[in-house]
Amino acid sequence: MKVLEVKEINKSFNKKKILENISLQVNEGEIVSIIGESGVGKSTFLRCINGLEKIDSGEVIINNNLVKNRISKHINLDIGLVFQEYNLFPQYSVLENVTLTLIKVMKIKKEEANRIAKDLLTNMNLAERVNAYPFELSGGEKQRVAIARTLATNPKIICFDEPTSALDPKLVEQIFKIIKELSNKGKAILIVTHDIKFADKISDRIIKFV
C-alpha cells in the first residue's frame, strides 16, 4: 500500500532550482534511500515533504491525504523525521522528550503517555536512561531517543536524514537493525544518506539525485 506519494514537486531558492519535477513513491514496509552528492537537494527534499520548506509546485500525498504546503495549523503526523543533529529538547529528560508530544500534542494522559514512552524507549534499549538528559547521552543514544520521540506519534512513514553520519561502525549496525525492524513492522522508511554502502545494504530501492 502506498504511504507516500510525491508528484512532480519543484523547489527553488533565490531562483536557483534545487528540486525539479521530483516524483517518488514509498510503500508500506519499504525502505527507500536517496543518495547523491552534497547540494543536489536530498535534504531539501526531505524538508519539503516534512513541511519544513514550502514547495513551489507539485503534490505531496501522505497516507492518502494531500498535504500541499504543510503549515503549523495543519500538521500531518503520519510522517516523522529523525534529524541528522537529533534536535532533542535539552531541558527535558529522555522520558519527557518522548512524552511531551504525547501529552501536549496528542492530549494523552500522563500515566498512559509514560507507559507508551517507556515501551518505546525499552524497544530502543534505553530503559536505563529514561531519567538522563540529552547532554548526558552518547551520539547513538541520542539518535535512539530521537527515533523513539518520532515513533510516539505513530507515523506511517519515517524519514532519516543522514542516519549514519555521526556513528561508528558498531552503532551503524545498531541503527541498521532498528530501521529493519521498523520496516518489518510495516513502517515505510525514507533515508537520505551519503553512505552508499549503508544504502545498498539496507534499502529495497535506491534513488540517486543528480
Next chain:
Amino acid sequence: MEWEYLVKLTKILLEGLQVSLKIFILTLIFSIPLGIIVSVLCMSKNKIISAFTKIYILIMRGTPLLLQIICIYFAPYYLFRISYNRFIAIIIAFSLNYAAYFGEIFRSGIESIPKGQWEAAFTLGFSKIKTFFIIIMPQAIKRVLPAISNEVITLVRDTSLAQVIGVTELFSIAQKQANFKFSIIPLLIAGLIYLIVSMILTLIFNYTEKKLDYYRG
C-alpha cells in the same frame, strides 16, 4: 538619643522602602510579559510591526528614564488637561522602559536557540505558540538569566527616580531627612538598604541559575 534617632530614622526609611518595593514589583509584573511581547513583535516577519517595535525600543533605551517619567506624567496634562495619579504614571513609565530592555534581552535569547529546536517541535505537531512556551522560552530564559538579573538589580536603584514627579519613596525620604538634620547618615542608611535588597536579589538569581544548571544546551 542618637541611637533612638537612628531607630526612628530606619523605621521612616523602611516605610519609604515599601513604596520603592511596590514600584519594583509592579514594574516587574508588567514589564516582563510586555518584554516577551516586545521581543516577539521585534522578530515579526511583518516589517511594519518590527520597525515600529524597534523605534519604540530605540526611544526607550535612547532617552533618559527621567525624561520618560516626566513626559508620561505631564504630557496628558499639557495635551488634554488631564491629570492622573503619580504612582500610576511611575508604573507606566517604568514598565514601558523596562519592557524595552527585557524585550531586547529575550529577543537575543530566543534568537540564540538553534532553528532545529523549532523544526523538531514542528515535525512533532507542536503549534508555534506551544513551541514558543514549552520548548524555546525555557531554554532562552536560562541563557538570558544573567542579563535579566542585571536589569532587575538596576531597577532597584532606578526606583529612586520616582521622586522626580513627587512620589515619596526610600531615597526621597532619605534626602529630606538629610537636609533636615544636616547629616549624611540618612543617605548612608538608604544606601545600605538598597545594598541589602540587591544582595537578596543576587542570591535569588544565583540560586535560580544553579537550579537551571541541571542541563546543558
